[in-house]
Amino acid sequence: MSEVLVLVDQADGKVKKVTLELLTLAGKIGEPAAVVIGADVDTAPLAEYGAAKIYVAQGDDLTDYVVAPKVDVLAQLVADASPAAVLIASSAEGKEIAGRLALRLESGVITDAVDIAADGTATQSIFGGATIVQSKVSQGTPIITVRPNSSPAEANAAAGEVVAVTAAVSDASKTAKITNRVVEAKGERPELTEAAIVVSGGRGVGGEEGFAVIEALADSLGAAVGASRAATDAGWYPHTHQVGQTGKTVAPQLYIASGISGAIQHRAGMQTSKTIVVVNKDEEAPIFELADFGVVGDLFQVVPALTEAINDRKG
């Protein structure tokens, strides 16, 4: 059975949930093999979720330059292992890696898949979820990026044999040098793209202090906090939490939007959420078009009362 390479996405040495989802998908197509590049990660979850092999490439060269060194490693592995496909998380950087790898390998690339069939056909949800497309790579090794949270991660213990890879990073890949890395405080809440529930606030929240009510609701549900661009631009919440066209795309089980009008750019990042709950004092706000359950009202009344109701129920 052919290998299917899965590029490991991690934060602080912990494998992200999306990687486990990719390993599960990879298992449908062939034998999952995880690829760790330039990071020191706990590999146990990789084996637990189906990785027969875990390729590990280390070295400063791999992380000191933008994207290209990772492409060097993957291209080398594809040449050596002739995998049936390469799966990468659909983050901004993941898509860039996929795009460059496709050119290197003269292979087709599909981005933002929400599912992959055993024959490599990818399902994409485009135009804000209005159209469902089945696509196939018609040349080379299929390179597919998959949206976090779109398919389940299923444990399936495998050997997880660690294979060290000596990576040759070409000079051409060392032109855009990362001179400083700034990590913005992220706290204890779940990661936005991975969370089962996202609670978001917009301009209606009124200021930085207003986000306390959004955070309290999020905490009552064990949710991640999101924000509209109006809120991040105003500096009320870090831009890493922006949901939308130019922020993150989320597709949680439940999305609760308060004080957000529902501009098309915001919708672009959240409209495939399974269930959408809206609180907005303007009954004409376009976000109500997406709502499974909408309340026309003042978020400063409704949201704290909801938090209290949830906390009471939990006892």
Add this chain to the structure above:
Amino acid sequence: MKIAVCVKQVPDTWAEKKLSDSDKTLDRASVDGVMNELDEYAVEEALLLTEAHGGEVVAVSMGPDKAEETVRKALQMGADSGVHVLDDSLHGSDAIGTAKTLAAVLADGGYDLIIFGSESTDARMSVVPAMVAEIMGAPQLTFANKVSVDGDTVQIQRITDYGYDEVEASLPAVVSVVEKINEPRYPSFKGIMAAKKKPLDAVGAPDASVGGLPAAWSEVVEFAARPPKAAGVKIEDEGNGAGKIAEYLIEQKFI
């Protein structure tokens, strides 16, 4: 400094987008086209850089006849000249075909910087800038919310999942910008008049075999409209709004 800025014409932001039944590509004929919003920020940044350092801005777009409007808009904002890559053979190009075509057109231009928007609102792939960097062997400085040039060196702040990276490279380089970088100007009346006289060249595909539907390396097998969602419930808060949401969340087993 000579800067190329790549601008794409996309269906109007609010227009309902469809795939055409005949060849499963985006139906561009039935909707109004506008400059991809994020590319306005790219044009603005190119103009700010040449205002500070001197030089010229060339707007480059690949697309059908109508795409000329988008090149013209860049000229109205202040770009000095335009290049419209127009060729029937390019219809249905995927990201790879687009990137190869743009890279070939850009290669002979002697540009110090090539600036892109970070994403097109129709394709939403965010890959063309990185692909052009790959093909041209130029440094990739993408997702910039700050760009500064000092002599032969360009520095950006690259937005990341966790915050940002500071990245440095030598010119020539490929840059893509995010919407936090600046506030794009509107074309002034003077700008609109001046644009009528600015050079705008139509050029053919540099190599007919790289772009277009037959050359695409991925294909749409089939597509369907998603079944419409059942209409939701909307209530007025009369002091019981929170309670009603809580009931709904219990019913849906979220709590």
